[in-house]
Amino acid sequence: MKDLQAIVDQVVAQANADEQLEAVAISSSSTDVRVYEGEIESFSSADTHGVGIRVIKDGRTGFAWAGALDETIISETLADARDNASFAESDEFAGLAEPDGLAPTASDRLLRTDLVAVDTQRKIDLAVELERVIRAADPRISAVESCDYGDEIGSSAIATTTGVRGTESASASYVSAYTLASDGTDTQTGFGFSVGRHPDDLDIEAAAADAVGRATRMLGAVKPASERVTVVLDPFVTAQFLAVIASTLGGESVMKGRSLFADRVGEQVAAGIVTFVDEPTNPDAFTASALDGEGLATRRNAFIDGGVLTGFAHNAYTGRALGTASNGCAVRGGFKSRPGAGCAAVSLVPGTADQAELLSQVGDGVLVQSVSGLHSGVNPVSGDFSTGAEGLRIRGGAAAEPLREFTIASTILRMLSDVSAVGGDLEWLPMSAAGVSLVIGDVTVSGA
Amino acid sequence: METSTDVLEQSLIQSTIGIAMATGGEFAEVFVEDRANASAVYDDGKVEELSSGRSRGAGIRVVAGDTTGFAHTADLTESGLRSAAEAAAAAARGGGGGTQIVDLTRTTAPRPSETAVFPETVAKATKVELLARANEAARATSGSITQVMARYGDSRRRILVANSNGVFTEDDQVRTLFVVQAVASGDTGMQTGYESVGRTIGFELFDSVDVEEVGRAAADRALTKLQARPAPSGTMPVVIGKGGGGVLFHEACGHGLEADAIQKEASVFAGRKGEQVASDLVTLIDDGTVAEEWGAFAVDDEGTTAQRNVLIEDGVLTDYMYDYLRCRKEGRALSGNGRRESYQHLPMVRMTNTYLANGDTDPDDIIASTPSAVYVKKLGGGQVNTATGDFVFGMSEAYLIENGEITEPLREGNLIGNGPDVLTNIDVLGNDFEFGSPGTCGKDGQGVPVGDGTPTLRVTAMTIGGTAA
Numbered sequence: 001m002k003d004l005q006a007i008v009d010q011v012v013a014q015a016n017a018d019e020q021l022e023a024v025a026i027s028s029s030s031t032d033v034r035v036y037e038g039e040i041e042s043f044s045s046a047d048t049h050g051v052g053i054r055v056i057k058d059g060r061t062g063f064a065w066a067g068a069l070d071e072t073i074i075s076e077t078l079a080d081a082r083d084n085a086s087f088a089e090s091d092e093f094a095g096l097a098e099p100d101g102l103a104p105t106a107s108d109r110l111l112r113t114d115l116v117a118v119d120t121q122r123k124i125d126l127a128v129e130l131e132r133v134i135r136a137a138d139p140r141i142s143a144v145e146s147c148d149y150g151d152e153i154g155s156s157a158i159a160t161t162t163g164v165r166g167t168e169s170a171s172a173s174y175v176s177a178y179t180l181a182s183d184g185t186d187t188q189t190g191f192g193f194s195v196g197r198h199p200d201d202l203d204i205e206a207a208a209a210d211a212v213g214r215a216t217r218m219l220g221a222v223k224p225a226s227e228r229v230t231v232v233l234d235p236f237v238t239a240q241f242l243a244v245i246a247s248t249l250g251g252e253s254v255m256k257g258r259s260l261f262a263d264r265v266g267e268q269v270a271a272g273i274v275t276f277v278d279e280p281t282n283p284d285a286f287t288a289s290a291l292d293g294e295g296l297a298t299r300r301n302a303f304i305d306g307g308v309l310t311g312f313a314h315n316a317y318t319g320r321a322l323g324t325a326s327n328g329c330a331v332r333g334g335f336k337s338r339p340g341a342g343c344a345a346v347s348l349v350p351g352t353a354d355q356a357e358l359l360s361q362v363g364d365g366v367l368v369q370s371v372s373g374l375h376s377g378v379n380p381v382s383g384d385f386s387t388g389a390e391g392l393r394i395r396g397g398a399a400a401e402p403l404r405e406f407t408i409a410s411t412i413l414r415m416l417s418d419v420s421a422v423g424g425d426l427e428w429l430p431m432s433a434a435g436v437s438l439v440i441g442d443v444t445v446s447g448a
Numbered sequence: 449m450e451t452s453t454d455v456l457e458q459s460l461i462q463s464t465i466g467i468a469m470a471t472g473g474e475f476a477e478v479f480v481e482d483r484a485n486a487s488a489v490y491d492d493g494k495v496e497e498l499s500s501g502r503s504r505g506a507g508i509r510v511v512a513g514d515t516t517g518f519a520h521t522a523d524l525t526e527s528g529l530r531s532a533a534e535a536a537a538a539a540a541r542g543g544g545g546g547t548q549i550v551d552l553t554r555t556t557a558p559r560p561s562e563t564a565v566f567p568e569t570v571a572k573a574t575k576v577e578l579l580a581r582a583n584e585a586a587r588a589t590s591g592s593i594t595q596v597m598a599r600y601g602d603s604r605r606r607i608l609v610a611n612s613n614g615v616f617t618e619d620d621q622v623r624t625l626f627v628v629q630a631v632a633s634g635d636t637g638m639q640t641g642y643e644s645v646g647r648t649i650g651f652e653l654f655d656s657v658d659v660e661e662v663g664r665a666a667a668d669r670a671l672t673k674l675q676a677r678p679a680p681s682g683t684m685p686v687v688i689g690k691g692g693g694g695v696l697f698h699e700a701c702g703h704g705l706e707a708d709a710i711q712k713e714a715s716v717f718a719g720r721k722g723e724q725v726a727s728d729l730v731t732l733i734d735d736g737t738v739a740e741e742w743g744a745f746a747v748d749d750e751g752t753t754a755q756r757n758v759l760i761e762d763g764v765l766t767d768y769m770y771d772y773l774r775c776r777k778e779g780r781a782l783s784g785n786g787r788r789e790s791y792q793h794l795p796m797v798r799m800t801n802t803y804l805a806n807g808d809t810d811p812d813d814i815i816a817s818t819p820s821a822v823y824v825k826k827l828g829g830g831q832v833n834t835a836t837g838d839f840v841f842g843m844s845e846a847y848l849i850e851n852g853e854i855t856e857p858l859r860e861g862n863l864i865g866n867g868p869d870v871l872t873n874i875d876v877l878g879n880d881f882e883f884g885s886p887g888t889c890g891k892d893g894q895g896v897p898v899g900d901g902t903p904t905l906r907v908t909a910m911t912i913g914g915t916a917a
Contacts, residue, residue, distance in 0.1 A: 036514070036712070042794060043539035044518040050503075061496070067503030068522045077502070084498035087572045091494065145714040145835070146892075180714055180835050187716075189835045223911075226681055256492045257595050257638070258631055336501055372831050373840030379860050381631055381638040386679075386862040386913045388840030405838060407862050407913020409681065446681035446913045 004157035005167045007069060011053060011078060012159040019057040019082070020096045021161045022294070025069060026050050026335050028154025029116070035127040035147050043124075048154075050335035055081040059090035063338045096162045097294035097316035097326055104290035104297040107283035110170040112198035115153050123149045126199060130175050133208040134192075140216050142182040145189075149175050151199075164295035171197045172286075174430060175207055181215035190215030195286060195430045214369070218390060221402035224447040230365035230420075231408065231443045232358055232394065235427055235435025237368050242346045242433040245276065245412060248380045249303050251318025251329070251341035260383040260412060261309055269309045270416035275349040276304035278313060278329065285345035287432045293332030293339035301327055303343075304416075315341040347434035350426040355437045358423055360397035366445055367392045367399055368408065383412035389445075406447040418442055456480055456506075460526060461610045462552055464508065467533040469612055473510040473517075473540055475776070476533075477611040479749060480506045480524070481791040486567060487601040490579035498572060507791040508532045510540040516773065517541070520792045552616035557753040560737050560744040563622040565651040567602035575600050575651075578626065578659045585660035586630045589667035592674060594638070595631035598663065602651070609751030619746045623897060624653040625886060628663045632670035639676070639859075641669025642844065646886030646897075647740040669826075669845055672857045679846060679861030679914025685821035686863065686910040687814060687849060691882035692826035694900025698802045698889065699832040700839040700867030701732060705759050706785070706797040707774035709834050716837040716868050720765050726871035728763040729807055736784050736800035741899035742886035743800040750786035750795050757783050759802075760871070771797045789894035799889060801899035807877025811904035814876050821849040822912055824863060826885075837867035843912075861914035870907050878904030 004025040011023035027049045034041045051074055052065040062085025066077045127149040134144050151174070157167040176193035192211030194202045233241065253259040261269065270276070280289045280298040292298050294316055303310055313329035314322065318341040330339035359367065368391040378385035386409035392399040410418075423437030461478050468476035486500040505522040506529060517539025521532040582598040605621045625646035632639050643665040645657050688696065701717075709715035717725065726732070736754030738744050745754055750772045758766050770778075771786035774797060787798035815823070828842030846858040883901035 039513075040515045040541075042516040042518060044520075044794060045535055045539060046518075046520050046792060048792065049522060063497060063499040065499075065501040067501075067505065073502070080500050080502075084500060084572070087488070087498050087576050088496065089494040091496070143713055145709075145712050178714075187836055189833055256597075257633075258640075260638075338497065338499070372833070372838075373829070373842060373862055373864075379640060381640050382636075382860070384678075384860040384915055386842075386860055386915060388838075388862055388864045388913070405864060405866070405911065407681070407840075407864055407911065409861065409913050409915040411915070444681060444915070446911065448683055448911075 004155055008157045008159040011074060012161055014078060015161045019055055022054040022096050022158070024052045024156060024158045024335055026154060026156045028152055030152040031123060031150065033124050033127050033149045035131055038128055038131065040124060051077055052335035053077050053081040054338055055085045056094050056096065057085050059092060059094045060085045060088040061094050062086070062088060065336045093317055093321040095316060095320065096160045097164055097296050097330065098162050099164055100296060100325065102297040102299065104166065105281040106290050107288065109283040110197065110288055112171045115151060115171045115173060115198050118199055122199060123151070126175055126202060126204065130177055130204050130208055133204060134177055134179055134211050137208060137212045138216055140181045140183055140219065141179055141212060143180040145178040145180060147177040158291070158295040160295065166291045166295045168289060168291050173197060173199050173202060175202055175204065177207065177211045179211045179215045181219055183219045186219050188215050188218035188221065193430065217392070218402045218404065221390065221404035223405045224366070224403045224445055226446045228442055228444050230362050230439065230441050232362055232365060232367045233438040233440065234367065234369045235425060235437055236429065237371050238438045239429050239431060239433040239435035240371060240374055242348065243431065244374060244378050246278070246343035246346045246433065248412070249313050249343060251312045251314040251322060253380065254312045255318055255321050258381050260381060264309050265311055267309055268307050269413060270304050270307040271419040272307040273351065273422055274304055274307050274416055274419050275302055276346065277302045277349060278343040278346050280344040282345060284428045285434065286428055286430045287345045289344060292328045293330035294326065296326055296328045296330065298328045298344065301329065313341050313343050315339055343432065345432055347426060348422050348436055350424050350436050351422040352424040353421065354425050355423055358421055358437050358439055359394050359399060361421065362394055362439060363397050365394040366403065367394050385410065385412065406445050409444050409446065415440055456524060456608065458552060458616070460529065464529045464533050465610065465612050467530055468508055468510045468537050471537045473512050473537055475511040475612055477509045477609065477750070478506055479791055480608040481605065483603065483605045483790070484568065485603045487599060488576050488579060490583050490598040492595065495576050495579060503790065505791045506532065507793070508536040509794065510536040511773070512540040515540050516794065518794050551614055552610055553614050554616045557617060557746040559746040560754065561649055561739040563650040566622060567604060567624065567650055570651045578654065582628050582659040582663035586628060586663035586667040589664055590671055592632045592634055592671060593630050593667050594633040596663070597629045599627045601625040607749065609747065609749065611751065615751040617747050617751045621648065621745055622650045623648050623742070624650060626657065626659060626662055628666040630666040630670045632674050634674040636674055639670050639673035641666045641673065643669065644885050646742050648742060648744045649740050672845070673859060676857035676859040679843065679858040679912055681912060681914045683909050683911050685818060685906060685908055687818055687821055687823045687904065687906045688902065689823065689825040690811065690878060690880045690904045691884040691901055693824065693905065694803055694884040694902045695827050695830060695887060696841060697732060697804050697902065698799060698898065698900045699830050700837060701871060702734065702799045702802045703832055703834045704837060704867060705768050707768045707770045708797045710768050711774055711777060714835045716835070717765060721767070723765055724763050725765045725868060726760050726763040727874045729874055729877040730760055730763050730871055731758065731805040732760040733758050733805055734769055734785070734799050734802045738801045738899065741801040741883060743898040748784045748786045749788045752782040752784045752786060754800065755784040769797050769799065771795055787896045789896060793894050796892065798891065798896050799898050803883065803901035804903065804905070806879055806881040806903050808879050809876050811878040811880045814878055814904055814906055815849060815854060816852040818849050818906060819851060822858065823847045823849045823854050827863065832867065839867060840864045859915065861912055863910055864913060865910045870910065873908040874905050875908050876906045880904055
């Protein structure tokens with residue numbers, strides 16, 4: 001593998017005296033196996049490289065990227081970034097991150113270097129085994145639509161003319177499956193997965209149980225009547241809501257007047273039991289990382305603490321513009337974009353009760369096990385949202401019959417205020433959020 | 449700039465296919481892509497940033513039996529291609545081996561529209577100027593418009609596809625996009641409005657599209673929502689406006705007609721060819737040849753010439769959409785639906801421009817004959833469960849219909865239902881067909897540009913999930 005730090009250092013060395021320059025480089029190798037009916041359907045292997053260069057001159061920002069690390073291509077990319085900068089308008093707050101003295105919280109748990117030595121056959125066998133266990137688990141499983149093993153090992157490096165410099169590596173390994181269950185009249189779908197840093201971390205039985213359970217328990221589901229009820233969100237559903245909330249806490253949407261949380265710092269925006277934390281320093285998080293998208297150390301930020309809004313996720317630009325500083329929340333969607341400001345790994349501080357205890361406390365209501373169309377149904381500015389949902393009726397303190405094709409609608413602020421319990425069943429998911437069971441009172445469920 | 453063919457000699461492609469086939473592959477393909485993207489964003493009153501990107505590489509696919517091996521590389525030298533071809537061949541793990549000599553015949557498919565002005569020939573200052581004009585027009589609409597974001601984007605994607613069946617063809621796909629998002633503030637808080645225009649052409653897009661109109665449309669949508677009341681909840685008739693509802697048929701019906709879902713029996717439409725699956729008003733078409741539409745191309749990403757495919761005719765299911773692998777399995781002709789996001793991805797069955805053909809009722813008569821319903825002028829994003837047909841969509845612009853008239857605007861809400869049910873429950877279809885906004889269809893983690901369209905239509909019952917108490 002190429003020495004990424006040397007590559008970005010070399011780019012930064014080409015900076016002119018009157019410009020700021022930032023270079024990021026990434027390199028990764030991945031494998032993807034898909035099996036179908038015990039045979040390999042496809043096997044892909046790939047190496048990906050790329051560079052992204054940001055130039056700031058006289059307050060004007062330009063960015064360019066290329067999907068290669070050759071010297072000539074990097075030179076062209078640098079020239080493009082400079083040219084792009086010359087057409088932007090000057091912004092007094094534009095500027096790269098400055099070193100802030102905080103040391104990165106390095107964790108050796110994000111990388112298993114021995115992933116590269118894992119035998120191809122073992123990867124194939126994991127996918128084949130997952131499919132086999134799913135098919136054997138329940139006669140109502142009518143098909144396994146897709147069953148995959150995938151892994152990736154990658155590194156990134158950053159350097160800037162302001163003196164930020166760093167490199168990081170991580171590995172990931174996962175299995176996932178989509179299933180169909182049928183009872184002869186009704187068909188339902190389910191999915192299951194297991195993620196880790198190395199195939200050793202994967203739990204095939206658990207992934208299979210999820211994929212089977214999610215599909216079969218929905219068979220015979222009916223549409224509920226419209227009503228206002230207490231809902232319990234499954235951890236996977238809570239995680240999706242947390243991701244939506246996180247998207248409204250980014251410094252950029254705040255400074256541009258596009259966040260429902262703007263002007264509310266110091267106010268009670270949620271029930272007192274809600275503490276919303278962004279914590280990429282937690283090695284349990286799938287998206288854990290010691291460095292943010294601008295190379296500063298990541299840190300734990302409790303943006304909602306005891307229900308009170310404490311602040312926003314800032315990169316160098318939004319921090320400066322709003323009179324504060326970056327809090328290590330520069331986020332980058334790979335080398336093809338400049339860093340934005342946002343959360344990287346969000347969770348709620350958990351309570352103690354498991355889901356069964358929560359259901360028994362609730363008595364009657366709806367357990368929401370999946371939502372669809374949440375992102376399309378939410379207005380991040382007003383906080384209004386509506387989402388399609390499926391789940392189980394809660395009756396007499398326990399999960400009962402399946403429900404489908406209903407919607408739940410509210411506003412983010414109302415929902416946060418109506419949280420009446422946070423479960424103790426926190427689990428990190430393969431996304432930038434952790435899940436936990438969550439009880440919310442007085443939610444409109446619309447069905448028939 | 450060089451063209452893809454200059455980058456890769458025909459003899460090099462031929463030898464790469466030979467290497468890919470050498471260990472028992474039954475089919476091998478080389479897909480070369482050279483892509484350049486540029487964008488400019490205007491936000492918060494100024495040109496915020498210009499960005500440009502370049503990627504170039506080749507994806508090599510080898511099929512042996514039911515197994516596909518795939519590898520990609522950004523190294524287009526002989527040694528880079530050899531390594532990728534060997535990796536793909538090893539992954540397919542075919543038995544036997546031998547020398548394969550492939551005879552490539554170069555073909556050229558007609559482009560759905562010629563590009564008059566390639567984006568790289570337009571000065572960046574000219575692109576940037578459009579943004580400022582859209583911003584000013586949106587802000588001038590009303591003092592309640594408090595924020596405007598405008599984005600210009602273009603892409604030029606040159607591809608070359610060659611395979612062991614002798615296919616050797618190229619395409620040069622140019623797309624141009626312009627988007628405005630406006631925020632309006634009032635007593636009810638902040639509301640957003642969005643408008644986008646995109647075509648598979650170059651900078652000449654702006655000869656026919658007035659960016660100020662785009663800005664005003666986004667602003668008007670946000671302002672309308674300031675006056676809006678919460679959407680109701682429950683099951684009711686829904687009228688969907690021309691152009692604004694095509695995405696519903698893409699998601700709720702189109703995905704279920706893709707042959708990969710059909711062959712795995714993961715679609716409600718599996719095994720139903722020849723059956724009545726929709727109201728006899730419904731004719732659903734997928735057509736990659738529609739000039740300038742967002743999902744148009746000359747050849748798909750497997751080198752197949754774009755086609756017009758009738759999927760449902762007068763309510764009867766006539767055909768599914770196919771890629772090479774699914775055709776191979778069924779021994780049938782290709783349909784031009786094999787697409788991929790980039791050279792780093794395997795192709796799969798994808799839609800192009802999917803639309804519901806025109807009906808014959810005057811749209812005004814549809815509204816006038818509807819006593820009480822929700823009128824959805826424009827749908828937002830959504831998703832579908834292909835296996836069950838259940839879908840959810842956001843409503844980005846909606847109104848009440850009361851006593852045959854469009855009345856109050858409604859705030860955010862979702863439209864939920866079931867694809868096959870909606871097809872059956874269309875009871876009247878307008879004669880005002882229009883294509884909708886440019887879209888990106890995501891499937892298995894790959895995004896490709898798609899188009900859609902509909903005339904005004906009425907569905908007898910759908911579920912609205914609004915926030916009204």
